[in-house]
Amino acid sequence: MSSAPTPILGSMRPDGSRLAVHPADVSGPWIRRRYLAFAALIAFYVLAPLLPVGGHPAIQLDVAHRRFYLFGQTFNAQDFWMVVLLALAFVFGLLLVTAWRGRIWCGWACPQTVFLEGVYRPIERLLDGPRERRLRDARAPWTGAKVARRAAKLGLFLLVSLAIAHTATAIFVGPRELLAMVREGPAAHQVAFGLTMGFTAILMFNFTWFREQFCVVVCPYGRLQSVLHDRDSVTVAYDERRGEPRGKLYRGTEAGATPPGDCIDCRRCVVVCPTAIDIRDGLQMECLACLQCVDACDAVMDKVGRRRGLIGLYSQQRVAGAPTRVLRPRLAVYGALFLLSVGALFASLAGRESFEANLLRPRGANPFVLDGAIVRNAFEIHLVNKAPAAERFRIAVAAPVPAEVVIGTPAIELASLADVRVPISVSIARARLAAPVELEVTVEAEGSGARRVQALRFLAPLAPITPPPR
Numbered sequence: 001m002s003s004a005p006t007p008i009l010g011s012m013r014p015d016g017s018r019l020a021v022h023p024a025d026v027s028g029p030w031i032r033r034r035y036l037a038f039a040a041l042i043a044f045y046v047l048a049p050l051l052p053v054g055g056h057p058a059i060q061l062d063v064a065h066r067r068f069y070l071f072g073q074t075f076n077a078q079d080f081w082m083v084v085l086l087a088l089a090f091v092f093g094l095l096l097v098t099a100w101r102g103r104i105w106c107g108w109a110c111p112q113t114v115f116l117e118g119v120y121r122p123i124e125r126l127l128d129g130p131r132e133r134r135l136r137d138a139r140a141p142w143t144g145a146k147v148a149r150r151a152a153k154l155g156l157f158l159l160v161s162l163a164i165a166h167t168a169t170a171i172f173v174g175p176r177e178l179l180a181m182v183r184e185g186p187a188a189h190q191v192a193f194g195l196t197m198g199f200t201a202i203l204m205f206n207f208t209w210f211r212e213q214f215c216v217v218v219c220p221y222g223r224l225q226s227v228l229h230d231r232d233s234v235t236v237a238y239d240e241r242r243g244e245p246r247g248k249l250y251r252g253t254e255a256g257a258t259p260p261g262d263c264i265d266c267r268r269c270v271v272v273c274p275t276a277i278d279i280r281d282g283l284q285m286e287c288l289a290c291l292q293c294v295d296a297c298d299a300v301m302d303k304v305g306r307r308r309g310l311i312g313l314y315s316q317q318r319v320a321g322a323p324t325r326v327l328r329p330r331l332a333v334y335g336a337l338f339l340l341s342v343g344a345l346f347a348s349l350a351g352r353e354s355f356e357a358n359l360l361r362p363r364g365a366n367p368f369v370l371d372g373a374i375v376r377n378a379f380e381i382h383l384v385n386k387a388p389a390a391e392r393f394r395i396a397v398a399a400p401v402p403a404e405v406v407i408g409t410p411a412i413e414l415a416s417l418a419d420v421r422v423p424i425s426v427s428i429a430r431a432r433l434a435a436p437v438e439l440e441v442t443v444e445a446e447g448s449g450a451r452r453v454q455a456l457r458f459l460a461p462l463a464p465i466t467p468p469p470r
């Protein structure tokens with residue numbers, strides 16, 4: 001490593017006060033790919049609560065009524081355990097990706113980065129110009145023009161924040177309800193209005209001022225890096241063996257000699273960094289794997305006629321010139337856990353029924369009633385329509401011996417996620433109960449043809465049945 005003094009360009013001054021970061025513009029293949037990823041993710045965020053799939057928004061989390069619609073599938077509170085599987089799949093997937101490719105999530109898919117670099121920063125560049133102008137402007141005294149520029153920028157930021165917050169609200173209440181709420185005004189929907197405005201205020205605070213501090217100070221994921229990575233994890237790294245000793249590039253008759261290392265110490269990789277770190281100092285917690293420094297350094301290498309890749313996606317082993325491994329125990333463990341959780345999630349989704357039909361015996365009541373020579377069982381079916389549309393159900397009870405069956409409502413229509421308890425009574429002559437009797441309860445959804453058959457033991461006294469006196 002060079003003995004050149006490490007410049008102070010982090011997001012903190014030596015006295016601990018905040019130093020605003022103004023990353024320079026950069027272009028290159030990684031940045032282009034990143035903007036494509038941002039566009040796809042923002043389009044997904046905006047469209048998912050709006051576009052209908054199976055009669056409901058592609059994503060609607062109606063927490064108030066405990067109804068959740070995801071890509072044509074309908075879930076209720078009883079399906080919450082699937083959320084646990086989904087969360088496990090996400091966590092293990094993140095562990096796997098981090099151990100394999102570093103903090104790629106942070107730089108490419110985290111909403112903090114997607115909205116900051118994909119929306120707010122481009123607006124700032126449009127109004128305030130490139131880094132040099134922004135730095136000059138930050139130091140310049142307040143003038144009418146500066147106030148007007150700041151007001152325009154904050155106004156646009158506010159519009160974007162309001163749009164993001166309203167989209168978030170639409171995820172919970174649905175687009176039609178959101179429109180109705182907007183039309184009826186804040187007084188009629190004070191809680192929803194308060195939450196939306198609160199979220200807007202958080203977005204404004206975060207994206208106008210807090211910015212990279214969220215990743216550096218608040219987010220716990222960055223701090224987990226050191227335990228998730230190993231020396232074979234591929235991260236953004238500076239090829240020190242090739243770059244050092246670094247030094248200015250001298251040409252022609254200029255004084256001095258060009259050092260043999262490929263790094264010309266132009267600091268371009270530092271000024272483009274959104275967390276203001278110098279990747280030449282080694283892997284750091286603040287690195288978001290955004291790859292801006294890779295594009296920046298490659299452009300410099302092109303200009304000075306040197307090979308690209310002085311900064312790139314390398315493992316620490318490779319940078320040190322040591323043998324590298326792709327398959328490691330931690331990758332195998334994270335991969336197995338990820339596949340297990342994804343497999344369990346898909347198996348649960350595939351095995352989901354379009355309705356629930358749970359047989360319930362009355363609580364606290366006798367399990368059977370003796371009525372002379374007749375034994376009577378009463379129970380209920382708790383029916384829940386989990387299809388995204390209304391459905392008509394038929395209920396039938398069959399017994400292997402003659403029985404009198406009374407069903408509260410043998411045919412019933414239920415709206416999506418509506419439920420009902422249907423009382424059922426079955427009466428059988430005691431003389432027919434010499435052997436245990438299994439009832440067969442069938443529920444059929446007329447629209448989809450889905451059918452569920454359940455067995456229920458008919459309960460009767462254990463005492464031997466004596467024939468009635470002559």
Ligand code: SF4
Pocket residue numbers: 238243262263264265266267268269270280296297300310311
């Ligand atoms: S951009 Fe490349 S050449 Fe310039 S300082 Fe960074 S590593 Fe060195």
Ligand code: SF4
Pocket residue numbers: 236269272273274275276277278279286287288289290291292293294
């Ligand atoms: S060091 Fe490079 S990859 Fe890491 S955050 Fe800075 S610019 Fe992005």
